[in-house]
Amino acid sequence: MSHFTGKVAVVTGAGSGIGRALSVELAKRGARLAICDVDTVGLAETEALVRSQGAEVKADHLDVSQRELVLAYADDVAAHFGTVNLVFNNAGIAFTGKVEQMSFKDMDRVMDVDFWGVVSGTKAFLPHLIESGDGHIINISSIFGLFSVPTQSAYNAAKFAVRGFTESLRMEMIADKRPVKVLCVHPGGIKTNIARKAEQVEGLDHDDLAKQFDKLARTSPAKAANVILKAVEKNKARVLIGADAWVLDKFVRTSGPGYARAVGAFSKRNGL
Template sequence: MKIVGCVAVLTGAGSGIGRELALALARSGCGLALVDINAVQLAETAEQARALGVRVSEHPMDVADRAAIAVLPERVLAEHGQVDLLINNAGVALGGTFEQVSVENFDWLMAINFDAVVCMTRAFLPLLKQRPAARIVNLSSLFGLITPAGQTAYCASKFAVRGFSNALRLELVGSPVGVTVVHPGGIATAIASSARVPAGVNDAELQARLKRTEKLLRMPPARAADIILRGIERDRVRVIVGNDALILSWLERLLPVNYWRLLPGLAGKG
């Protein structure tokens, strides 16, 4: 896919992988319709992208708001006149086991990590089909490939993104729209430190778990963004980001039921 001259709608653009993806796309000559719930961070990303010489529009909104998504295509068209890329990057995390997580928090995560992907796709697919070549890029996770203990909600959402993306790709065969699903491993973003924590979770245990998690978040977001952009340009259907994700994806393929025996930490046993 030729990025120059395209227009991308990118959610979660205010920080982390989203910000770096926005800048990587801008350097490649791609116009941007940027979406994030944090208007201040969104404006910072937009300013940096405009400095690279592309047209940028800002759309501060909650991607869990279906009414806001419904009117977004019209607003993007008014600013840019076309949409070639939809990148569903926005995501949140939630600490605690299934029994610790409330119904409300579980639903909150699913609304952002999965329902928003479906709603954004439904809203923008008609516009994407009008282009000679277009692509939907959905951010899953390493935890859309493997299932560590203490991540029931997050894994449920990211496996759902993976399944939705793979089935949608087959349905769109013969159309100008391709689908890419991305599985990042340990990327050095703030998703772990900003995760919601259920009431009653032991603080000492939480801090110990957070320290272990943050040690695994090593790849700079800019590097992750470059890998994702290269996958988009090459029309890759799946992009695995990071050696950790690559190794664990192969381990899961070789031992789909028993891989956790080699990784007791993933099973909550260390």
């Protein structure tokens, strides 16, 4: 018996990367899974991987930026399984560009998926998690939810917002004695397709950006999933993933706002 045996777990953005690894690791630990994504091909691959572990799985197309659909999805999942215990609000996108060059549309898209997608997933499932008597919300922020870098203003804003939202929710659940635990996750560079799928402003080279990301991302999605699930078991409030995340978090906290000078210089040197 593991901590997750028999529990119903929802994973958004399960068609790739961290979401896929979480789904597989949860399946290995005996969870029953509701997985969703906008990428139906990737989702079907994850579904097959999860089934090969012998896990019960419900796979659905879902765009987390469509609030009404997220609300309906939560009710559908709860009706299908009879309960919901864990929700991993993981779906996310990246976008590279300076504030001066980014359009409002570019910024809205990042906020709609990376922030409002998390808020909708949380609000939609919260009544079901409370009703379960044993709920857990896991919101995926980023190391970029702890400090900012140039060319990632919208992503930074969304990930800082996820952190603020999630930490506030955790306090409310504790104060109101709700049976829902809350974890905020801050991964460093994880080797996934996020940069390959990302968009950027005109004038930046997509392949160059993806190659730079590949150089910096050191942690495997499987390792990230294992760290997250351990933090869930321990009811941690916050978890950092990867040595890069630990080092950068410490550096930013000890140097205060002065970190911006060093990060700005590093970004410039690397053409970011």
